[in-house]
Amino acid sequence: MNDRSRLAIFAGPLDGNSTAKIAVRLANGFVARGTPTDLLVSRARQPVAEPLDPAVTVVELGRMGPVTRVARMALYLRRRRPAAILTHRIRENVLTLKAARLSAVATPVFVTVHGPMSVKLNHLKGRRGRARWSQVKRWYPRNEMIVAISEETAADLYDIFGPRARITTIPNPIVAPEVWSWSAQPLTHPWLVSKDTPVIVAAGRLEYEKDFSTLLQAMALLRARQEVRLIIIGEGRLRADLESERAALGLESVVDLPGWADNPYPFLKAADLVVLSSFWDALPTVLIESLALGTPVVSTHCGQGPAEILQGGELGRLVPPRDPGALAAALAATLAEPLPAATLRAGGERYEAQRNADRYRALMRGEGLPGADATQSLGPAHDGADRV
Structure with missing residues (x-):
């Protein structure tokens, strides 16, 4: 075809x-505008990350x-052109550039x-690190455009x-339309079902x-x-260490580590x-989704991502x-004086899924970038000699 x-x-x-x-959300956003879209997957029979519009063609x-x-x-x-x-x-981009040629x-x-790519690549040592750096410097300039998810990136x-x-x-298409219906699902945690004490939620x-x-x-404190x-x-390798520290601090009755939640959104909304x-964190999804749900947030200043999301501290304290x-x-200060939910929700609009899918769609169709906060390259375009 x-x-x-x-x-x-x-x-x-x-x-x-x-x-x-993110790939699924972009595909859903493209077909919502009537654009035929293929979602290519390299591994067959894996579960789709989240609901996929039936109009999207999955190509294995x-x-x-x-x-x-x-x-x-x-x-x-x-075949599909x-x-x-x-x-x-990186690997998938390089093989695609080679295939296009x-x-x-x-x-x-x-x-x-x-x-930030340099942070990721500098964590790779020895031959693997050198190979990745070589691939990036040789092949990435051949892309039609490199899309960064944040100004820091x-x-x-x-x-x-x-x-x-x-x-x-x-910005990433984080806030999918389903977030609000998912957040309205019944609460299961007893501290949130019958809340008689303020509850803080962390996820990761x-x-x-x-x-x-x-x-x-x-x-x-x-x-x-x-x-x-x-x-x-959340779940991970440090569970035993954190449980030991919780006990040493006398927090066993007030700190719960219930593991992964299939649907974390009721937790984020009720908190x-x-x-x-x-x-360190690049662009923490949990901050974006909490803002969209109108829940106050506090974050460490662990890279420019949280500062961008929270507008330099206007939408939540940075420490x-x-x-x-x-x-x-x-x-303590945020619990005492939380920002209005409407203010927080407005801050999350920048990451709304359809809005940013529209920007990707326009970019890939050669129509430019709609929206004030999608930033074009600061430098002039390179000439066609490097393009695939």
Whole structure:
């Protein structure tokens, strides 16, 4: 089928991760505007990250081995001939660029970068790290456009590729229409069903960078001032350590670690406050979704992402990472004087799924970027010599 109005999104494996969810939300947003859309998956028979519009065509590329993956993508491009294709991860973007060249159909390739790339790549050591850096510097300038999810991410990309790089900023399509219906599902946690004490909610993997240890210490300080409870939704390798610290701080009766929640949105909506305690995070989804639901938030200043989301502290207090005293003080102040729910909800509109899907759709169709907060490249476009 040769349909030059068709757009394609390469999701990779539909394994429930945040990138897969974003790919699904974009695909749903494209077909909502009447644009035929293929959602490409590299791993068959995996669960779709979230509800997928039946108008989206799921294309299973099959086993994407080192020898076959470029050929399989090239065959797809020759057969379907989409007007443009969007990728997300480094390996998937590189193989798509190679396939576009091999297929000889000149399909424009776009890539989204989901956080400061230099931070991610510098964590890779030895041969693997050198290989990834080499791939990025060689192939990423050949994309039609690199899409950064935040201004911090865009600035990092300019540092890597220079001021002439083709870079634009579009916020992630985080707030799906289903968020409100999901948040209205019945509550199951007893502290929220019959709430007689303020409840703070945190959500995330029980891992080092989320720094729930600092949050527990802040809770101990806050409990000295007032009655309050904390629910930490998530699972991870540090569960035993956090449970031991909870016991040592005498917080077993007021801090619950119930594990993963299939539907976290009723927790976020019913909470008196949602807190992010990480010492590093790119663009924390939990802050965005809490704002959209009208729930007050407090966050550590763990990178520019939270500051962008909270508009420099206008929509929620920002405190230094790894500072239990400052975090406890911010929690107390926010519980005492929460911002109006309408103000918070307005702050979450920037990340509304359809709004940002429309920006991606316009970009991939060559129509520019609608909306005031989608930022075009600060530098002039590079010439066509580098394009696939």
